[in-house]
Amino acid sequence: MLTINFIKENKDLVLERLKIKNFDASNILNEIIKLDNNRRNTQQILDKNQSELNIISKNIGQLFKEKKIAEAESAKKQSIELKEAIKKLSGELNNIETSLKNKIVLLPNLPHSTVPKGSNEKDNLEVSSYGSVITLNEQALPHWELARNYDLIDFELGVKLTGAGFPVYKNKGAKLQRALINFFLDEAIKAGYNEVIPPLVVNEDSGFGTGQLPDKEGQMYHIGLDNLYLIPTAEVPVTNIYRNTILQAKDFPIKQTAYTPCFRREAGSYGKDVRGLNRLHQFDKVEIVVIEHPEKSYKRLDEMVKYVGSLLQKLELPYRILKLCGGDISFTSALTYDFEVYSSAQKKWLEVSSVSNFESFQANRLKLRFKEEGNKKPILAHTLNGSALALPRIVAALLENNQNNDGINIPKALQEYTGFKIIN
RNA sequence: GGAGAAAUGGCAGAGUGGUCGAAUGCGGCGGUCUUGAAAACCGUUGUACCGAGAGGUACCGGGGGUUCGAAUCCCUCUUUCUCCGCCA
Structure with missing residues (x-):
């Protein structure tokens, strides 16, 4: 399996080398890069939401200790919305990661530069x-x-x-x-x-x-x-x-x-x-x-x-x-x-x-x-x-x-x- | 195959709902001291992802669930240990 970073930084090289293995990677490479960008974006949003939720949750604990029940309850409501968003996002992220992996796994290893061309x-x-x-x-x-x-x-x-x-x-x-x-x-x-x-x-x-x-x-x-x-x-x-x-x-x-x-x-x-x-x-x-x-x-x-x-x-x-x-x-x-x-x-x-x-x-x-x-x-x-x-x-x-x-x-x-x- | 117990960082081992990525000990690394070493003392010590960086997120056998919040509660799978049965 090639690493995603290598693929992104050496797209042309990957394409060219895989041709030696008679493998046309142009489409799949574009899909992989698109999926990876998607993955990053989703991850960023997810992490941000998660971080927010963590902060709220800690707050709730503190509020309960201080017996500020009403405030705690309203914070709870807020967190429930966040939680739904998180659930949706992590589902998405999961799907993206799975399809990304399924694609990367299809790419053969790059042949060494000395491997001769040939069909059989x-x-x-x-x-x-x-x-x-x-x-x-x-x-x-x-x-x-x-x-x-x-x-x-x-x-x-x-x-x-x-x-x-x-x-x-x-x-x-x-x-x-x-x-x-x-x-x-x-x-x-x-x-x-x-x-x-x-x-x-x-x-x-x-x-x-x-x-x-x-x-x-x-x-x-x-x-x-x-x-x-x-x-x-x-x-x-x-x-x-x-x-x-x-x-x-x-x-x-x-x-x-x-x-x-x-x-x-x-x-x-x-x-x-x-x-x-x-x-x-x-x-x-x-x-x-x-x-x-x-x-x-x-x-x-x-x-x-x-x-x-x-x-x-x-x-x-x-x-x-x-x-x-x-x-x-x-x-x-x-x-x-x-x-x-x-x-x-x-x-x-x-x-x-x-x-x-x-x-x-x-x-x-x-x-x-x-x-x-x-x-x-x-x-x-x-x-x-x-x-x-x-x-x-x-x-x-x-x-x-x-x-x-x-x-x-x-x-x-x-x-x-x-x-x-x-x-x- | 039947019954029971358990799974936490490199290892040992605490932690039964909030400030826990996680005490403590050992080991590893760096330093002080020393002619050198040991001892002692101080510091440090996982992986992955996101981010230019600051920093953030996830991971306490795997997966799922409850909850605002899970190493901690529930379900399930796997593995290990003990006893019984069978057996090269």
């Missing part, structure tokens, strides 16, 4: 790559066939238990899953992140804080009976730990990591893109979340990007890093780097991580602020996060890229976690 993922900018694309022979199998042949993952069984997109991991497939989780967590801790195990179900306030609500509730599974949501990513509960918090500047950076299953409805996706592990309703992910001083957040973003790259290097997976264009970057993000690994039997790139700086967009929703010396007012912090990493597509790439006549080789860094060097 084809316009993303490749900023670097690592390793070379592996060419397999013609008998190479896609991961879903490897998973079946070696009895690692049972997609049909998941359909029986739950539905499509809820696979059952078995045998060495299950062990590999657990190994990756532990590997990612241990690496994150080595890199200075503190591990947390958050709830997998969150309330509405949390969903609002990180930007999933009110707009994208279709993405999340909703537990209607209790009005709770299954988390689509650990970002939601972990960032919300600091909702409604005022930190000290010396607390930065706050670096957290969490493993959680993630639940996504992914309504509307179809076809070969959802085959096998490519897109699931439930998947495992280790997330890194950082809360940082505004002046240091982009430096921290670079550090996070470097860190995610180091994980992929240890797993010996070729990858490329994309800077997302305006059309592909998320509603809440100012700058996002996607990591894609090459899945050599499917012959395509799979997104395995998304590392973003949200600047103060989430912080404003979260009321996540900090105090700094020389500044009496609390300032909005910056929030960042990244997948480190999402498991299914990593598994897909590992299985496909490392297959040979003997089986599937486990990368060295992972062997102490799996306890085996090959799947055969």
